[in-house]
Amino acid sequence: MDLRHWPLYGLRLRTPRLELRLPGLGLLDELASVAAHGVHDPDRMPFNVPWTDGTPDEVGRAVLQHVLGTVAGWSVQDWTLSLAVLHEGKVIGRQDLMGRGFGVRRQAETGSWLGLPYQGQGFGTEMRAAALHLAFAGLGARYAVSAAMTDNPRSLGVSRRLGYLDDGLETDVVRGAPVTLRRLRLDRARWEAHRSVDVTVEGLDACRAEFGV
Structure with a gap:
């Protein structure tokens, strides 16, 4: 692929078990299929935007459209880096890193999901650690x-293992009902103190300006 016009496709984050990269159409189709096969119990909604409501085909299409x-x-x-997460060459989920006015504010936000077969194996912590690096x-x-919602212990557990501190509560509306979200914040000192995953980054120099830095 010629990366002259979109060098972000050359960015790679690697951890001991994972590779994270912006997916081209082939990987994006795999990512959509992972989502279509389920990322949470259908009886609960862990996301404040209920993008997983719908048939498997609708969910897969929503993922494809979102990343594009x-x-x-x-x-x-105002950018969102939406990375496919691969384990042993197979797509298992998505890790987002977002920045608004990042060049001035120097504050990033994360979001992620994993396919149901890949949950509970520490991948969530490892892929978030890559994004934080x-x-x-x-x-x-x-x-x-x-x-994260206050009844989402897995997401909250990932944040606390990585050093985040509580930053208050807020109320949102999901499926027409109020839900309580717990905000979390991580500063540079606590990130350095809680680093436990080796991460390497490739291809950043070519696309650093795209992030506003």
């Missing part, structure tokens, strides 16, 4: 923020 939309809508002032070590972030 992040590329089409990218700007240095890109944010702090690669892009010079001062803070990283996240949020």
Whole structure:
């Protein structure tokens, strides 16, 4: 692939078990299929945007459109890096890193999901650690923020293992009902103190300016 016009496709994050990269159409189709086969118990909704409501075909299509939309809508002032997560060459989930006014604020936000067969194996912590390494070590972030519903112990557990501190509560509306989200914040000092995953980054120099830094 010629990367002159979109060098973000050459960015690679690697951990001991995972590779994270912006998916081309082939990998994106695999990612959509993972989502279509389920990412959570259908009786509960762990996301404040209920994108998993719908038939498997609708869910897969929503993933494909979302990732393509992040590329089409990218700007240095407001960006979402939506990475496919691969284990042993197989797509298992998605890790997002987002920045709004990042060049000034130096604050990044994360979001992610894993296919049901890959949950409970530590992949969630490892892929978030990769995104945080890109944010702090690669892009010079001062803070990283996240949020999860108060009844989502897995997501909250990942955040706390990585050093995040509670940053208050907020109320959102999901499926027409109120839900409580717990906000979390991680500063550079706590990120450094809680680093436990080896991460390497390739291809950043070619696309660093796209992040506003």
